[in-house]
Amino acid sequence: xxxxxxxxxxxxxxxxxxxxxxxxxxxxxxxxxxxxxxxxxxxxxxxxxxxxxxxxxxxxxxxxxxxxxxxxxxxxxxxxxxxxxxxxxxxxxxxxxxxxxxxxxxxxxxxxxxxxxxxxxxxxxxxxxxxxxxxxxxxxxxxxxxxxxxxxxxxxxxxxxxxxxxxxxxxxxxxxxxxxxxxxxxxxxxxxxxxxxxxxxxxxxxxxxxxxxxxxxxxxxxxxxxxxxxxxxxxxxxxxxxxxxxxxxxxxxxxxxxxxxxxxxxxxxxxxxxxxxxxxxxxxxxxxxxxxxxxxxxxxxxxxxxxxxxxxxxxxxxxxxxxxxxxxxxxxxxxxxxxxxxxxxxxxxxxxxxxxxxxxxxxxxxxxxxxxxxxxxxxxxxxxxxxxxxxxxxxxxxxxxxxxxxxxxxxxxxxxxxxxxxxxxxxxxxxxxxxxxxxxxxxxxxxxxxxxxxxxxxxxxxxxxxxxx
Numbered sequence: 001x002x003x004x005x006x007x008x009x010x011x012x013x014x015x016x017x018x019x020x021x022x023x024x025x026x027x028x029x030x031x032x033x034x035x036x037x038x039x040x041x042x043x044x045x046x047x048x049x050x051x052x053x054x055x056x057x058x059x060x061x062x063x064x065x066x067x068x069x070x071x072x073x074x075x076x077x078x079x080x081x082x083x084x085x086x087x088x089x090x091x092x093x094x095x096x097x098x099x100x101x102x103x104x105x106x107x108x109x110x111x112x113x114x115x116x117x118x119x120x121x122x123x124x125x126x127x128x129x130x131x132x133x134x135x136x137x138x139x140x141x142x143x144x145x146x147x148x149x150x151x152x153x154x155x156x157x158x159x160x161x162x163x164x165x166x167x168x169x170x171x172x173x174x175x176x177x178x179x180x181x182x183x184x185x186x187x188x189x190x191x192x193x194x195x196x197x198x199x200x201x202x203x204x205x206x207x208x209x210x211x212x213x214x215x216x217x218x219x220x221x222x223x224x225x226x227x228x229x230x231x232x233x234x235x236x237x238x239x240x241x242x243x244x245x246x247x248x249x250x251x252x253x254x255x256x257x258x259x260x261x262x263x264x265x266x267x268x269x270x271x272x273x274x275x276x277x278x279x280x281x282x283x284x285x286x287x288x289x290x291x292x293x294x295x296x297x298x299x300x301x302x303x304x305x306x307x308x309x310x311x312x313x314x315x316x317x318x319x320x321x322x323x324x325x326x327x328x329x330x331x332x333x334x335x336x337x338x339x340x341x342x343x344x345x346x347x348x349x350x351x352x353x354x355x356x357x358x359x360x361x362x363x364x365x366x367x368x369x370x371x372x373x374x375x376x377x378x379x380x381x382x383x384x385x386x387x388x389x390x391x392x393x394x395x396x397x398x399x400x401x402x403x404x405x406x407x408x409x410x411x412x413x414x415x416x417x418x419x420x421x422x423x424x425x426x427x428x429x430x431x432x433x434x435x436x437x438x439x440x441x442x443x444x445x446x447x448x449x450x451x452x453x454x455x456x457x458x459x460x461x462x463x464x465x466x467x468x469x
Contacts (some may be wrong), residue, residue: 001053001054001056001084001085001086001087001089001125002051002052002054002123002124003010003051003052003054003086003090003094003121003122003123003183003434004041004049004050004051004052004121004165005019005049005052005119005121005176005179006048006049006050006119006120006121006122007047007048007117007118007119007120008024008046008047008118008235009094009115009117009118010045010046010269011045012043012045012046012047012048012080012254013043013044013045013048014048014049014109014112014117015048015050015176016040016043016048017106017108017112018101018106018110018112018113018176019038019050019098019101019176020098020100020101020106020107021038021050021097021098023040023043023048023050024040026038026039027039029093029096029097031054031092031093031096032088033056033092033195034054034055034056034057035054035055036052036053036054036055036069036093036096036097037052037053037054037055037270038050038051038052038097039051039053045446052066052090052093052094052097054089054090056089062349067121067421067468070427076293076442078175080227083127084124084125085126085127085165085191086123086125086126086127086187086191086193087127087187087188087191087193088187088188088191088193088194088195088196089195090183090187091183091184091185091187091188092196094180094183095184097147098180101177101180101183102177102180102184102209103166103177104175104177110424111129113175113176113177115175116173116174116175116425117173117174117175117176118171118172118173119171119172119174119176119179120169120170120171121168121169121170121171121179121183122167122168122169123167123169123170124167125151125165125166125167126165126166126167126168126187126190127164127165127166127191127192128148128164128165128166128168128190129164129189129190129191129192130132130190130192131139132146132148132150132166132271134153134190134222134245135148135166135168135190136148136352136353137218137219137352138186138189138190138219138223139170139182139186140248140351140352140353140382140383141217141218141219141349141351141352141376141379142172142182142213142217142375142376142379143171143172143173143174143375143376143377143378143379143382144171144378145170145171145172145382146168146169147168147169147170148166148167148168148169148239149166149167150162150163150165150166150283151163151165151166151167171367172378173244173378174375174378178212178213178375180213181209181210181213182213184209185206185209185210185214185227186223188226188227189222189223189226189227192226193229193401198228198229198231198234199234200234200237200341200351201362202227202228202234203228203234203237203238203241206224206227206238207238207241207242208266210223212375213375214242215242217351218351218352218375220239220242221235221296222238223236224239224242228293265276268438270448270449270458270459272301273448273449273459274366274367274396274448274449274459275299275303276278276303277396277446277448278364278366278394278461279303279304279307279344281299281392281394281446281461281463282304282310282362282364282392282394283307283309284464285361285362285391285392285465286361287309287310287314287360287362287391287392288309288310288311288312288360289310289311289313289331289359289360289361289362290304290310290312290313290314290356290360290361290362290363290364290386291314291315291316291358291360291362291363291390292304292313292315292316292362292363292364292366293312293316293350293363293364293365293368293384294316294318294350294366294367294368294371295315295316295317295323295326295345296317296319296322296326297322297325297326297329298315298325298326298327298329298330298345299329300364300366301315301326301330301343301345302329302330304343304461305342305343311342312342312344312360313342313344314344314345314346314356314357314360315343315344315345315346316345316346316347316348316354316356316357317347317348318347318348318349318350319347320347323345323347324423326345327345330343330345332345350368350380350384351376351379351380352379352383352385353382353383353387354383357383357384357387357388358361358387358389360388360390360391361382361390361391361392362390362391362392362393362394363388363392363394364393364394365384365391365393365394365395365396366396367396367397367398367459368397369395369397370397370398370414370419370420370421370422370423371418371419371420372420373420374420374421377431381435381438381439385438385439386437386439387465389439389466390466391465391466392463392464392465392466393463393464394461394462394463395432395461395462395464395465396448396459396460396461396462397405397423397428397430397457397459397460397464398414398415398419398422398423398458398459398460399401399422399423399424399425399455399456399457399460400423400424400427401425401455402452402455402456402457402458403415403422403425403436403454404455405452405455407460423460425445425456425460426461428445428448428460429445429462432445432462432464435464436464440466440467441464441465442465443463443464443465443468444462444465445460445461445462445463446460446461446463447459447460447461448460448461
C-alpha cells in the first residue's frame with residue numbers, strides 16, 4: 001500500500017525536518033506485519049514529496065496468527081486486499097514511522113511543528129465503505145479539498161462494475177501533525193475494520209489522536225462507532241469522554257451569546273446599525289433570494305421578510321433552541337403555506353456542503369466567523385464560497401482594534417467568551433482577499449458604526465461579489 005505527501009511550502013524540503021526523515025536517503029523500518037519504506041521521489045526548494053510504501057506479509061500474518069480473527073476461511077486469509085489497499089495497517093505504520101511528527105515536535109526547527117503549510121495526500125487505493133459521500137463528510141469539515149475516483153473491479157471487465165475502493169487526493173493547509181492524526185483515525189474508519197483486537201486501550205488512542213478536532217466533528221459518533229468496531233461499551237465510553245465537562249452546547253452558547261455581545265455594544269445600538277447596513281448592502285446588489293447563515297434569533301430574517309424585494313428567504317443555524325426563538329419572534333406558527341414558502345427556517349451546520357443552500361442571489365454572514373475555530377474556517381469557506389456559491393456574500397465581524405474604546409472591556413479580552421478570534425482591519429482584509437482570489441470573487445469593505453480616526457469602526461464588513469465568467 002502507498003501514501004504520498006507533497007508540499008509546496010518554501011523551502012519545501014522542510015517537510016523532511018517535520019517528518020524527521022532525510023530526503024536524501026531512503027529508509028526502511030521493520031513492522032510486526034511487514035516492512036515500511038520511506039523515500040522522496042522529489043525534493044526541491046519548490047516542491048517536496050514523501051512516499052510511504054508499506055509491505056504487508058499476508059502469509060506471515062497467518063503463520064504467526066497475527067491476522068484478524070473471524071475473517072473467513074483459510075483461503076480468505078491468504079488472498080485479500082492487505083498488500084495494496086490502505087487500512088489499519090497503514091495507520092499503524094504512520095504511528096510507528098512518524099511517531100515524533102504525530103506529536104507536533106520538530107527538534108531542528110521548533111516552529112515548523114505547528115506551522116500550517118499546504119499539503120497534498122494521495123492514496124491510490126482507499127476502501128470507502130459508505131462511498132465518496134461519506135469520505136467527504138469525514139474530511140471536508142476538517143478543511144480538506146477532496147478528490148475521489150471510484151476504481152473498477154477489473155479494468156478489463158467493465159461489466160463487473162465498480163469496487164468499494166477509491167483513488168483519493170486530499171488537499172489542505174494545516175500543520176503536518178494534524179494531517180497525520182486525521183489519517184491515523186479516519187483510514188480505518190473508512191475501511192470500517194481493523195486488523196487487530198480492539199480493546200479498552202483503543203478508546204484512549206482515539207481520544208489522543210482526535211484531540212482538538214474530533215469533539216466538534218459532525219460525524220463524531222460514526223467515527224467512534226467504526227473506529228471501535230461497533231463495540232457498544234467502548235463507543236459509549238468514548239462519546240462520554242468526548243463530550244467533556246464544560247463543552248459548550250450550541251443551544252446554550254447561542255442563548256448566552258446575544259446577551260453578552262448586546263451588553264458590550266449597548267451604548268452604540270450597534271446591532272441595529274449592523275443589520276441596517278447589511279440590509280442596505282443586500283438591497284444594493286438587487287438580491288431577491290437571500291440566505292441568512294447563522295441566523296440566530298431571527299433579527300435579520302424579520303427585516304428581510306418586511307421588505308418585499310426579497311422573494312425567497314432562508315435562515316439556517318446549528319442551534320435548535322435559537323431557531324425556536326426565531327420562529328417565536330417571527331410568529332412563524334401563524335404563517336400561511338405561501339408565507340412559509342417565502343421564508344424558511346432550517347437547522348444545519350456551515351461546516352460542510354448542504355445542497356439546500358445552493359442557488360441564491362446573496363448570503364449574509366453576520367457576526368458568525370469569529371465563533372469558528374481557525375482550523376475550521378477552511379471548511380466554512382468551501383461550504384459558502386465554493387459549494388453554496390451565492391452571487392454576493394456579506395460578512396461582518398468585530399474590529400478588534402475598536403475594543404480599546406469600551407471601558408467595560410478589559411485589555412486583551414474579546415467581546416464574547418465564545419469568540420475564537422477577533423481580527424484587526426488588516427487581518428480581516430487579508431483573509432477576505434485570499435478567499436476572493438481562491439473562489440473567484442471580488443471584495444470591498446465598509447465600516448459599520450461610528451468610525452474612529454485612530455482605530456476604525458466597531459464592526460467591519462466585507463461585500464464579496466462573484467466574478468462574471
